[in-house]
Amino acid sequence: MAFLNEQDAGFVRKRLAAEMVHDVRLVFFAPSTGGLALPGEDWEMAEYTRQILKELSGLSERLIMEEHSMVSEPGLAKEYGVDRAPAIAIVGAEDHGVRFYGMPGGYEFVTLLELILDVSKGRTPLSPDTLEALANLPSDVHLQVFVTPT
């Protein structure tokens, strides 16, 4: 089943082609591998997430999807700072620490697309004042942005 209709896929393909600078890896962590779900984990959401990423990465040669498992690759998950799944690490020329937890469906698909484009460019549309303030922060910052797909 396709998540994007032809028109939307065309729109996304165009934006990726026009705006991407560096390759971006979508490093996907599933809760477990295969059809075996651990108690309490929502396998369906993870599977939808996997399918969305697969479809999305088919729209640009610059988008590379990697599939991993939290359960069989705990070391790699730790390396990416990923502690729950489904998770997507969005990594460009550098790892800017951008992670998406959950299924990027509905409005959140656009969020994912914008994250990919920002990471690919390696910059954000923030003002010079903001960049200066962030550069002068005395300690590391962890942002958790809560969203819903509706």
Add this chain to the structure above:
Amino acid sequence: MRTDIVEANEFPDLAQRYNVYAVPKTVINGTEEVVGAVPEPTFVQAVASAAAPPAAHPPDRILLP
């Protein structure tokens, strides 16, 4: 800086821990919160405040014997 986008419905434990009733809600270093879309300087202020070392609280009043 680490940025996590968290789908609130799929991670109710996190949503509950940070009292997420409206989205978008941004939690900074687990302490500061920004609800909704705010002007960029307002957001930067919240980030700066979360990153600042905790201020030494002066005593509210000095108790005289």
